[in-house]
Amino acid sequence: YTFAPPEIDVAVGNELFLDSHTPKFEEDSEFFVYAFTAEFASSRDFEPVRFYIFNNKALFEAERNTFLDTTWQWIFTLCIALLIFIIIGISLVLLPVRKLIDEISQASSGHKRQLESRYPVEFDSLKQSINGLLQTEAAQRARYKNSLGDLAHSLKTPLAVASGTSGLPAEVNEALQQIDRIIKRQLKRASAGKSGWQHAIDILPVLYKLADAMDKVYQDKALTIELEMDEDTQFKGDETDFMELCGNLLDNACKAANNKIIVSASKCAGWLTIKVEDDGPGIPDDKKVLLLERGTRLDTYTEGHGIGMALAADLVSIYEGRMLIEDSSLGGARIVIQFPNHE
Known part of the structure; x- marks a missing residue:
């Protein structure tokens, strides 16, 4: 440059x-x-x-x-x-x-009875409090059911003695039977309950057992019971309560059905929906609400819904569900029960 x-x-x-x-x-x-x-x-x-x-x-x-x-x-x-x-x-x-x-x-979900893992010292008091709560809740439920069982046993004997007394007027026997049914219903209602610490159960095996039992009870009617649901469909609650609920609904459907019953279950929009429908005479519209509220016996079901439907409605209410009576495409009634599907 x-x-x-x-x-x-x-x-x-x-x-x-x-x-x-x-x-x-x-x-x-x-x-x-x-x-x-x-x-x-x-x-x-x-x-x-x-x-x-x-x-x-x-x-x-x-x-x-x-x-x-x-x-x-x-x-x-x-x-x-x-x-x-x-x-x-x-x-x-x-x-x-x-x-x-x-x-x-x-x-x-019922997989553990208490917290067992080791945590930092800061969490020790919380862990102990939660374990104490779980143990107290389990003990209270056990004591409650045991007390109800004792009460049922205590009432059963006097009622049996009174009912077995000869020479009682017919109206007295009928009153004693009514008392027995009321006690059974109220004890069942009190012992049933939705707990947040229960394991979810598969409903298909339970319904298979109920369907087999109904086939034997109503073998003279030669009914066809169809189950339509996935194998992994679950109900979060007590298995005995669920069996009692579905048993009453299936029993009523078998009493009304002529040939066929369909039981279906599905999960949709946060709800578990179970439907039991039959091809019987159905339920009149003016009787549907009355049947749910009071367990009224209907003439269309010769042996009556009676206390069975009332107990079913009680169980559905206890588990924060809802119950509907509709007309089935088979020609009879469709009972619909829905439970919040908390997962």
């Missing part, structure tokens, strides 16, 4: 650096300029001598870009490392909480 001396006036002993922010600097120049003026003695006087140093901008920009790229790479790497560290730290801190939640879920 050939450089012409810049038109820069620098006093003796001073220096000047010219870049893009200096007023007299040419922005399109390819170089930075460093100027310095010194005096040297000559034969006659001191003469000023100006020095100019040129530095290529391209080299500077390349170094600066390399520095910036390296800096951003380290910042990005540091951010990723910090993010990973934070995620791992939060996961380790919350691990005991997740473990506790999982054990509580298992206890609520």
